[in-house]
Amino acid sequence: MPELPDVETFRRRFDAQALGRTIANAHILDDRLLEGVTSRRLSQALSGHRVASTSRHGKYLFAELDNGASLVLHFGMTGDIVPLERGKDAPRYTVLHIIFDDSATIAVTSQRKLGRIALAKDKSQFIKGQNLGPDALDSTLDAEAFREALGSPRSAVKSALMDQTKISGIGNIYSDEILYQAGIHPKMRVGEIGEKKAARLFETTHQVLEKAIESGVPSEGFEEKLPKTWLLLHREKGAKCPRCGGPVRTIKTGGRTAYFCSSCQQA
């Protein structure tokens, strides 16, 4: 699940549980996700420090500590943030268990172990180092800057949207949703998007990502909160397009399966 809206939900969950609290200790249960830091050093860096703030850039979640360093979390395809009461066992697939000095704990889970856990001395330095483009909801981006950021006119718009070095935070699910809502075919070239379409793409990106956040994806019951006209809950073979009733089709692009409606989304 973890694309921008999901990670934003995780951030809020993390925030509610951790903000202002001091970490008593941190258990690393699987060190395969660690990048550039040893289990011992991470545990040491976290323990005794207060969580001063949380933030998000694209699909990355940062928890900044009172010493300026940040715990960096990336969730791969299957990560989650699970708040727990003290004394409760961490759930299955927990890779990092953070215990605060009062009552709360947080489990970071990763079922398929494709995520990453890192420690950044400097958040913006880390973002630069990862070559990440601006966050998809970056308030300083306008429609023109957004299209500019998508880069080469020759690339397929879906691939461009999913390229984290261009715009950060959009993955397979939400690129499909955005293009569906904007009426743009996934393989349309960036260069073929006129000014009007570009404006629509930009606005739709905001609408879709913000609505998904507002619906609390991927928390319990989010499906009922999403608009019925979304493609998201119809990503299966034989599904009907919620807008025209036609068949939802799939194509392969960028190594991923794109779901789309060939009559609502013209090439």
Add this chain to the structure above:
DNA sequence: AGCGATGTTCGCCG
């Protein structure tokens, strides 16, 4: 039992 999966990265090819 095999295949595909919400992500990222790398090597290959045109």
Add this chain to the structure above:
DNA sequence: TCGGCGAACATCGC
């Protein structure tokens, strides 16, 4: 040089 593709990574669920 760029973009697209397939594989690899690790693991699980259908």
